[in-house]
Amino acid sequence: MAPSVPEFYKGKSILITGSTGFVGKALVEKLLRSCPEVDTIYLLLRPKKGLNSEERLRDLSANKIFENLREKTPDVFKKLKLVAGDILDNELGISPEDKIELQERCNIILHSAACVRFDLKLKDAIDMNTRGTLRVLELAESMKNLQVLVHLSTAYCRCYLDEMEEKLYPPAHKPRKIMDIVEWMDDDTLKYLEPKLIASEPNTYSYTKAITEDLIAEYGDKFPIAIARPSIVTSAWKEPIPGWVDNLNGATGLLIGGGKGVIRTMHCEPTYTVDAIAVDIVVNACLLIAYVTALDKPKKVTFYNVTLSRIIKITWGEIIKLGEKWVDKYPHTVALWHRGGTIKSYYWHHQICVFFYHIIPAYLVDGILFLMGRKTFLINVQKRISHGLGVLQYYTTKEWYFKNDNFKSLRTRVSKEDNEAFYTDLSNLNANEYLRDYILGARQFCCKEDPSTIPRARKLAKIRYVLDVVVQILFYGILAWIFYSNLHIITSSVHYLDDALKSLSPINKVNAEEFITYLSS
Structure with missing residues (x-):
């Protein structure tokens, strides 16, 4: 009989990279809560923003995601052990003492460290995502008791494919040659x-994730390895807190930007399906992938597309509609303007709206602030938003399908009790309730707006709505006034064209008459 999942992790020592990231925090929390007899969780942490590694560990433990653990089982944090180092340094920058301890005691590696910025320079992206992974692999190869390594990749690492299978694809270039270049x-x-x-x-980002998979495959016969490919990672569905999210990346940034009235247009095909996966599903999948891979001991890398494909189908249009519904019910206290705007299927339609709804208001607001002697900000904000939307619109104007039989089979490998504790079945997810929790979570955890502020926020939202209507009436009224003020010029132009018809040939005359009829209408 195979051990249960908690039994498998009992007494194990686990190294987690990227533990301060969105998925990394959730991995640590889940292990401490659902596998309480795990021996040690090593966290590779580097100094950052004036904080040393010990201070970063304290900050991590103080995060909202660990609130229930701090209240109920505070001693569990003793299982966390700091490994001072940096994935960008040779040999990960860890001390000889820490390296020896990991070589002797580490059983599982969960490698989630990566830079998720899409616009990073190639050299920096290679050093972080590819060479950094090589450093982890080299350390793993020296470990005496390693049972499995799970690498977190992305489902969007072969974007030229319409359908992606759970297998290794040949890279565009050999990773070692690119690292050398x-x-x-x-x-x-x-x-x-x-x-x-x-x-x-x-x-x-996508390029380095793609070639890194080929680098990992080189080690497939040395120790058990699995690669998890989640799609767009979004807020928690159930655990540890419904709606928990702690960054503004991807979909979260769009929800907040739209809710605060900063984003009023987006290039997107509303009929295309969205593939996004809740962070707690990603975490549960990683822990189950490590479990089954360690038991199976495969001789080559196995792949798991952690995606919604063929489980739930929801379109961008439906997501936007639900998001608007819940943003209206739970608005932001601090917002630039009333929630508004729409998604545009056509690029030039979107660009025209960017000019009128993003650029002109930004210059207008900053101009007023400048005249008042206040600090300007909105033009720079809109530049960043424009850049971000430009990157994201690649994913909102294309559609992919991911084969995910390996991912869906995870729940068949464990008991009913383990399926309840490490759930990966998304078939009963209610999109309406999930978007509600997502909006509330982004509001609370990203924007730091307490739920008690919702009544006041609703009053402010009504004021912003009235102002929005007034401004629209004035705007279209001015356009109408300009049109009617210049109507005599338009009429004179039509009469001039009408007189010119007399000198045209019969064929050209017919075409010109159609043109004048069009102008008159």
Whole structure:
């Protein structure tokens, strides 16, 4: 009989990279809560923003996601052990003592560290996502009791495919050759070559994730390895707190930007399906993937597309509609303007709306602030938003399907009790309730707006709505006034064209008459 999932993790020592990231925090919390007899969780942490590694560990433990653990089982945090280091440093920058301890005691590696910025320079993305993974693999190869390594990739690492299977695809370039190129090539030449090198993918993040999978495959016969490919990772569905999210990346940024009236247009095909996965599903899947891979001991890398495909189908249009519904019910206290705007199927329609709804208001507001002697900000905000939307619209104007039989089979490998504790079945997810919790979670955890402020926020939202209506009436009224003020010029132009018809040939005359009829209408 195979052990249960908690029994498997009992007494195990686990190394987690990227533990301060969105998925990393949730991984740590889930292990401490659902696998209480785990021996040690090593966290690779580097100094950041003036904080040393110990201070970052304290900050991590103080995060809202660990609130229930702090209240009920505070001693569980003793299982966390700091490993001071940096994935960007040679040999991960860890001390000889820590390296020896990991080589002797570590049983499982959950590698989630990565830079998720899509616009990172190729050299930096390679060093973080590819060379950083190589450093982890080299450490793993030296471990005496390693049972499994799980690498967190992305379902969007082969964007040229309409349908992606759970298998290894040949890379556009060999990862070791690319690592060598970015090491010696000067920045100007590399900048020139970058669009050609990553041509198969939309950005450096996707490109580096793609070639890194091939690098990992080199180690597939050395120890058990699995690669999890989640799609867009969104807020928690059930655990530890419904709606929990702690970053503004991707979909969360769109929800907040739209809710605060900052984003009023987006290039998106509303009929295309969305593939997004809740962070607690990703975490449960990673822990189950480690479990089954350690038991199966495969001789090559196995892949799991952690996606919604063929489980739930929901379109961008439906998501936007639900989001508007819940933003109206739970508005933001601090917002630039009333929630509004729409998604646009056509690029130029979107660009025209960007000019009228983003650029002109930004210059108008900043102009008023400048005249008042106040600090301007909105133009810079809109520039960042425009850049972000430009990156994201690649994913909102295309549609992908992911084969995910391996992912869906995870729940068949464990008992009913384990399925309840480490759930991966999304078939009963209610999109309406999930979007409600997502909006509330983004409001509370990202915008730091307490739920007690909702009544006041609703009053402010009504005021913003009235102002929005007044401004629209004035705007369209001015346009109508301009039109009617210049109506005599338009009429004179039509009469002039009418007189000119007399000198045209019969064929040209018919065409010109149609044109004048069009103008008159």
